[in-house]
Amino acid sequence: xxxxxxxxxxxxxxxxxxxxxxxxxVEIKFSxxxxxxxxxxxxxxxxxxxxxxxxxxxxIVNVFPNSQLFGDNNELAALLLNDVQFVAPSLSKFExxxxxxxxxxxxxxxxxxxxxxxxxxxxxxQKLLNAMNRKGIxxxxxxxxxxxxxxxxxxxxxxxxxxxxxxxxxxxDVIAAQFDAVGAIPVKKPxxxxxxxxxxxxIDGQENTWSxxxxxxxxxxxxxxTESNHGVLDYMVVTSNTFWKGLPADKRAxxxxxxxxxxxxxxxxxxxxxxxxxxAILDSNRSQLVTLTPEARQQWVNAMKPVWAKFEDQxxxxxxxxxxxxxx
Ligand code: LMR
Numbered sequence: 001x002x003x004x005x006x007x008x009x010x011x012x013x014x015x016x017x018x019x020x021x022x023x024x025x026v027e028i029k030f031s032x033x034x035x036x037x038x039x040x041x042x043x044x045x046x047x048x049x050x051x052x053x054x055x056x057x058x059x060i061v062n063v064f065p066n067s068q069l070f071g072d073n074n075e076l077a078a079l080l081l082n083d084v085q086f087v088a089p090s091l092s093k094f095e096x097x098x099x100x101x102x103x104x105x106x107x108x109x110x111x112x113x114x115x116x117x118x119x120x121x122x123x124x125x126q127k128l129l130n131a132m133n134r135k136g137i138x139x140x141x142x143x144x145x146x147x148x149x150x151x152x153x154x155x156x157x158x159x160x161x162x163x164x165x166x167x168x169x170x171x172x173d174v175i176a177a178q179f180d181a182v183g184a185i186p187v188k189k190p191x192x193x194x195x196x197x198x199x200x201x202x203i204d205g206q207e208n209t210w211s212x213x214x215x216x217x218x219x220x221x222x223x224x225x226t227e228s229n230h231g232v233l234d235y236m237v238v239t240s241n242t243f244w245k246g247l248p249a250d251k252r253a254x255x256x257x258x259x260x261x262x263x264x265x266x267x268x269x270x271x272x273x274x275x276x277x278x279x280a281i282l283d284s285n286r287s288q289l290v291t292l293t294p295e296a297r298q299q300w301v302n303a304m305k306p307v308w309a310k311f312e313d314q315x316x317x318x319x320x321x322x323x324x325x326x327x328x
Pocket of ligand 1 (some may be wrong): 033034089090145170190191208212233
């Protein structure tokens with residue numbers, strides 16, 4: 001009868017709710033814009049592996065690389081809508097949500113990745129993880145990629161070589177100012193469009209890490225890469241306040257420790273792969289390396305460093321001092 005069917009259905013749903021016997025695992029989405037053979041790509045896959053191993057049957061983590069699900073223009077908005085639960089944009093892409101992270105874009109601020117790491121792990125660096133809390137974004141940790149190099153279809157030896165050339169940049173006003181400072185034309189474009197823009201010569205050059213230049217094959221459509229190490233490209237792994245606070249405390253702890261382990265692996269890959277990818281690019285003979293003399297590099301420093309003063313008020317002098325202190 002209808003009544004007994006209804007009774008059975010109610011009993012079944014109570015059983016499901018209380019014992020979780022028929023429950024499907026909760027799907028967690030991790031979206032990013034790079035390839036899988038990168039520090040971020042490998043970090044995301046490690047995170048998936050650890051969560052599914054430690055919380056079996058409870059969660060599955062689906063990783064979407066290569067801007068497949070969301071790209072630069074919408075991944076943070078999607079996070080706030082809970083359409084994706086984890087993203088790890090580069091530190092240059094949070095400008096709409098905080099001006100504080102602009103510090104990482106200041107040209108020639110960090111001497112090397114060790115200095116970047118020391119600053120990120122310092123009290124000041126850790127404070128920046130919370131810079132977007134009021135906007136509903138929770139910073140869970142930093143992830144390295146590496147130092148940025150310039151590439152173009154002509155050798156860039158001196159700042160004047162960049163004059164009048166169009167460079168693709170990430171959506172960052174500091175990076176725009178950095179290219180303005182040498183008379184170049186910065187064009188903000190999402191990562192997914194860079195290869196085609198370079199290939200069709202709609203733009204002349206770009207700046208990126210060895211890892212991104214290799215994995216996205218930019219070196220096949222750029223004749224020269226200048227080893228400038230002029231800035232850093234790192235990430236913040238973020239989630240939304242809504243998702244994070246909605247997790248039971250014990251699960252949240254597993255998510256955090258798994259993420260920390262995945263980040264440690266990503267950082268190890270970043271430090272090893274930087275050199276490997278550089279070597280692979282050089283071995284390909286598609287792109288020529290431009291090495292700067294100390295005098296030539298100093299010219300780039302002199303041209304670009306005035307950018308700092310323009311953003312000092314937004315970033316805070318104390319932060320810049322703390323970052324510089326990490327160089328020693
Ligand atoms: C870029 O847009 O060039 C990078 O931020 C891509 C990435 O996520 O490494």
